[in-house]
Amino acid sequence: MINPWMRFLVWPLVKFLIAFVIVQVIVAAMNWIERRLLGLIQARLGPNRAGQEFALFGKRMPIPWGLGQIIADPIKFLLKEDIVPSSAEKVAYFLGPMLPLIPAFLVFCLIPYGPPPSFVITHTNVGLLLILALTSTGVYGIILGGWASNNKYSLMGGLRSAAQMVSYEVPFGLSIVGVLMLCGSFDLVKIVEYQEMHVWNLFPQLVGAFIFLVAMNAENNRTPFDLPEAESELVAGYHTEYSAMKFAFFMLAEYSAMTVNCCLMVALFFGGWSIGIGGYGITTAGLQALGIWGGLLGAIIFITKVMFFMMVYIWFRATFPRFRFDQLMDLGWKWMIPLALANIFVTGIVVLALGEAKKNYYWGEIVMSVIGAATIALTLFLLFRGSRPAAAKVMHASRVSEA
C-alpha cells in the first residue's frame, strides 16, 4: 500500500473491473429477471426454455429455469443485422447509443459497494455530485439518436425524453438535499456511516425518499414514465430505427442507469451496506473488524438491497398505466418540486434548531419522522378517500326489464 502507483492506479483499476463485471452481469441478468417476474405477475411463464439443450463435451448439462436466456439475448443482438437508415445522420446516429454508455459505466467506480477501504473504488468527498453530473449526461445520447434517425416518431421520443429529463432532474436533485443537510457531506461513505450511527435516512427523509423513488423512475424512462419509448404511441420512440447491438447499447445504458439509481437509493436512504440503528447492528466498524469476509458480507447486503429496488421497478412496470405528456410535466413541476422544496425547508429548520445547539439530531430525526409519516398518511387518505368497491361505482344509471 506504500507504492503510490499501486494505491492510486492499479488497485482502483482492478476493483473497478471486478465491480464492472459484477454489475454488468447483474444488468444482463435483469433482462431475465424482469421477464420472469413480469410473467409471474401476469399469469404466464416467461422465458423458461433457453439452455435446456446445453451440452458440454457431449455431456448434456441442462441449464435450469431458462437461465440460458441471459447468454442467448446478447448473442442474438450481436448476430443481428445492423441496419442504418439511408437518410440518417451517420455520425450522430452512431454516437447516439455510445454516448449514454460512457457515463453509465464511469459511475460504477464512484459507488461504495461495501465498507471502505477495500470495497470503495474511488473515495472522493464529492462522490454524489460527480454521480449526479455523470448520470444527467445520459440524455444527450437519446436526443442525438432520436434526431439522427430521421424519423418523426424517433424525433418526438427524443424531444419527450429531453423535456422529461430536464423536469425530473430538478426534483431528483432537490430530494437529495435533505439528506445532505442531515449528514453534512457529499461523500457517500460518510452518508452511510452517518445512517448506521443514527437511523436510516428513510425515516427522517420519508418525503425525500418518496420523491427520489418517483424521480428515479422518470429519469430512467420506466413505466409509468416511459413516454419517450411509449410503444403504443411512438412505436418505439427514440430507438425505433436502431437494431442489433446499437439497440442493445441503449438497453444496456438504461439498465445500467437503473442500477446506479438503485445504488444511490440504497446508499442515501437505506443505510448502504450496513443494517444498524444508533450504532448497533451490522455497522461499518463491525464489518471492518471481520476483514475481507466482513467486507463481502457488506457487499452482499448492499447488492440485496439494490436488487430489491430493481424489483420495485419491475413491479411498477407491471402495475401502472402510462402518464400523458402534459400530466407528467404537471406532476413534476406542480407537485414534486414544491414538495421537495418544502422538505428542504422543514429539514433546514430542524437541523438549525436542534442540530446546531446540541450537535445531535436525535430529537430532530424523531420530529421529522413523525412529520413525514403524517404527510404520507395524509396523502394516502386523500388518495383512497374517494374509492369505494368497484362494482358499486360502475353503473351510473340502468334499467331492469319488466320481463
Next chain:
Amino acid sequence: MFDVHEMEVNFGPQHPSTHGVLRVLLKIDGERIVDAKPIIGYLHRGTEKLFENMAYPQCIPHTDRMDYVASATNNLGFVEAVEKLMGVTGQIPKRAQLLRVILSELQRISSHLLWLATHAIDIGAMTPFFYCFREREQILDLFEEYCGARLTLNCMRIGGMPDDCTPEWLDNIAEFIGKFDAAVDEYESLLTNNRIWKRRTVGIGVLTPEDAIEWGVTGPPLRGSGVEWDLRRAQPYECYPELQFEIPIGKNGDTYDRYLVRMAEMRQSRWIIEQCLPLIKQTPAGDIKAKISRVIRPPEGEVYHSIESPKGELGYYIVSDGKTQNAYRCRVRPPSFVNLQALPAMAQGHLVSDLVALIGTIDIVLGEVDR
C-alpha cells in the same frame, strides 16, 4: 418569425396501436392534434359483392370474417335478416334461440375482453392484457367445444343451429360464468380506481348525446354518452324479451364512461347466460332447426335487420329478386365503420397519446370497417 409549423404524421397503417390497418393522417402542433383524418380501405375484400354471387348459406362463413373478433353476432345478424326476409322468424325453436343468445353473449364478453386488453395496453397498462386473454381463452375453448372453431365460428344456420349442444358444454359454461365476475373484479381492481388510468380517460374524447346521435354512433360509445339505446331492448330479437338484464349507461360521454359501460356490459352478459342455462335444459334436446326448405330462395323483397353486436348496431340490408338463391344486393351496416367517423371530432385538440386512447375506446375492427 414565429410562424406555426404543423407537422404531418402518418399514424399507421403499420403502427402498434391502430388495431389493424387503420391509417390516421395527423396534423400536429407539437403534440397537440390539429386535425385527424382516418383513411380506411386497406383491408377491403369486397365481402358485400361476394354475397351477391353465392347462395345464402354460403355467405355465413364470410360474415365471420368481417368482425373477426365477434363472429357469432355477425352470423346472428345475417341469419336473422334472411329469416325475416323468408318470414320464418317465428318458427325458430326455443332451444335454437337460447343457443344463439348464449353464443352471442359469450361472444360479447370475448369481444369486450379483447377490447379491454388492447385498450389498456394502448394506455400503457400491460398486465390487464394477459388477464383478459386468460379468460378469453376459456371462451374460445367453449366455442371450440360447440362448433370446432375458435375464431371464425360459422355457428348458425338459416332456420336454426347446425348442431345441438351437449349437457357437458352447458356445465362448462356454468363453471366459466361462475368464476367470471371475480375476474372482472380483478381487471377493475387494476384500472377503475387507478389515478393514472382515470387521468388518461376522464374527460377524453367527450361525445355529447346530441353529437353521438348525429354521428350515428351506436353501441357502448352511444350508451357511454347517456343514451339508453340497446337493440336487444329497443327492437327485441330472439328470446331477449324473456330475459332480464340492465342497460348500463354513462353520464359524461368520455372514455372513462365508455370503459365503465363495457365493464358493466360484461357482467350483464354473464347474467343473461346465467338465466339461459336453466331455460335451455327445459327445452327438448335436438329441437334446433325450423322446418324450412333446404333450398333457401326467399320471396322477392327487401329487408333491413339489425342486432346489437358488441360494437353497436350491426345491420344487414338484403334485396332478393325471388328467382335465384343469391341475394340481389347485400349491404352491411358495420358499427365500427360508423363509430369511427366520430374520431376526428373526438380527437380535436387532444394530444397524440389521447388519439391512441380514442382509437381504443371506439373499439374498431378493421375487417368490419373495410369489409
